[in-house]
Amino acid sequence: MAPQGQPASVPDDGLTTRERRDRPLLIVHTGDGKGKSTAAFGLALRAWSQGWPVGVFQFVKSAKWRIGEERALGVLADSGEGGHVDWHKMGSGWSWVQGRVDPDGDPAAAAEGWAQIRRDLAAETYRLYVLDEMTYPLRWGWLDVAEVVDTLRTRPGRQHVVVTGRAAPQELLDAADLVTEMTKIRHPMDAGQKGQRGIEW
Amino acid sequence: MAPQGQPASVPDDGLTTRERRDRPLLIVHTGDGKGKSTAAFGLALRAWSQGWPVGVFQFVKSAKWRIGEERALGVLADSGEGGHVDWHKMGSGWSWVQGRVDPDGDPAAAAEGWAQIRRDLAAETYRLYVLDEMTYPLRWGWLDVAEVVDTLRTRPGRQHVVVTGRAAPQELLDAADLVTEMTKIRHPMDAGQKGQRGIEW
Numbered sequence: 001m002a003p004q005g006q007p008a009s010v011p012d013d014g015l016t017t018r019e020r021r022d023r024p025l026l027i028v029h030t031g032d033g034k035g036k037s038t039a040a041f042g043l044a045l046r047a048w049s050q051g052w053p054v055g056v057f058q059f060v061k062s063a064k065w066r067i068g069e070e071r072a073l074g075v076l077a078d079s080g081e082g083g084h085v086d087w088h089k090m091g092s093g094w095s096w097v098q099g100r101v102d103p104d105g106d107p108a109a110a111a112e113g114w115a116q117i118r119r120d121l122a123a124e125t126y127r128l129y130v131l132d133e134m135t136y137p138l139r140w141g142w143l144d145v146a147e148v149v150d151t152l153r154t155r156p157g158r159q160h161v162v163v164t165g166r167a168a169p170q171e172l173l174d175a176a177d178l179v180t181e182m183t184k185i186r187h188p189m190d191a192g193q194k195g196q197r198g199i200e201w
Numbered sequence: 202m203a204p205q206g207q208p209a210s211v212p213d214d215g216l217t218t219r220e221r222r223d224r225p226l227l228i229v230h231t232g233d234g235k236g237k238s239t240a241a242f243g244l245a246l247r248a249w250s251q252g253w254p255v256g257v258f259q260f261v262k263s264a265k266w267r268i269g270e271e272r273a274l275g276v277l278a279d280s281g282e283g284g285h286v287d288w289h290k291m292g293s294g295w296s297w298v299q300g301r302v303d304p305d306g307d308p309a310a311a312a313e314g315w316a317q318i319r320r321d322l323a324a325e326t327y328r329l330y331v332l333d334e335m336t337y338p339l340r341w342g343w344l345d346v347a348e349v350v351d352t353l354r355t356r357p358g359r360q361h362v363v364v365t366g367r368a369a370p371q372e373l374l375d376a377a378d379l380v381t382e383m384t385k386i387r388h389p390m391d392a393g394q395k396g397q398r399g400i401e402w
Contacts, residue, residue: 033382072273173387183232196222
């Protein structure tokens with residue numbers, strides 16, 4: 001967590017401390033709680049501030065979701081400070097039906113979206129990739145888990161990747177360097193409260 | 202989680218759906234995992250996009266931490282779009298010593314910082330308050346938990362508050378509308394990797 005933190009152990013991997021410190025990370029934010037995507041966009045602020053090119057790949061279809069984040073990152077990208085930010089909409093997504101997540105999109109569009117990510121990873125287009133809600137097309141079989149994990153694991157250069165969404169596949173968790181589970185302890189919907197602007201979007 | 206989500210139950214509290222939906226929230230991000238503060242700053246993006254005044258109250262002392270977020274919110278605040286953002290440094294904080302969080306600051310400064318938050322809450326200065334890492338001065342007894350919780354619980358108007366940090370006091374959790382625990386599943390420091398720029402700050 002901290003710049004001054006001491007690692008629990010020092011591996012015998014032939015890397016210098018600096019090489020090990022700057023190793024590109026595969027990060028997963030999963031679990032049923034809130035904050036998975038919001039924390040990923042918080043990371044995008046840090047990357048922008050470092051002057052890094054940032055690619056956001058949005059696997060959520062709703063017109064309302066992510067509008068605040070998209071607008072903010074757009075203003076930051078156009079500010080003449082920090083890094084460039086590209087925002088990609090992948091043409092697939094999900095919606096809530098009777099309290100459950102249901103597919104709401106086009107498997108072919110999701111596959112084309114992933115192909116774009118793969119091309120950008122190969123070209124080292126970005127330093128940070130936000131693969132927002134990508135666990136759902138993985139879960140639904142719209143994307144091949146083994147192929148996605150292999151591509152992420154073998155990506156070249158120094159590209160950080162953060163994948164968000166519930167129920168991340170175990171293969172993805174196994175490949176990740178950093179996994180945080182957001183656990184719902186209490187949620188206003190439990191008390192009959194619906195989502196509201198400024199908080200949910 | 203979702204605009205279209207159905208609440209699990211509808212309470213008999215005399216509020217309309219809209220009144221209940223727009224009820225101001227006390228949010229806590231706690232747990233040992235990453236993403237507590239980054240998710241709070243992600244919420245700040247949404248609030249900014251709504252045109253809301255946002256107050257960040259930073260209880261972390263390190264010069265390095267939060268520089269990306271502070272810079273990004275500063276650019277957004279000066280953009281002429283969205284809401285105003287004030288960034289307050291509370292003059293108290295913590296550091297990591299031998300892998301443990303240790304107090305590193307001035308209890309009196311923390312108390313003065315909290316007094317400022319209390320004044321702003323009374324004046325309804327902001328629509329969103331990010332009380333970043335405020336659990337630590339609460340844990341150390343630098344702030345009175347009962348007084349803080351009572352002030353937050355009885356705040357006037359429609360002010361959302363998000364408190365971040367490990368080991369949130371139970372009284373705060375009990376008063377919160379929304380609690381997410383960030384749980385560490387895997388962290389690079391476990392593999393001997395130190396924090397790196399663009400990811401940790």
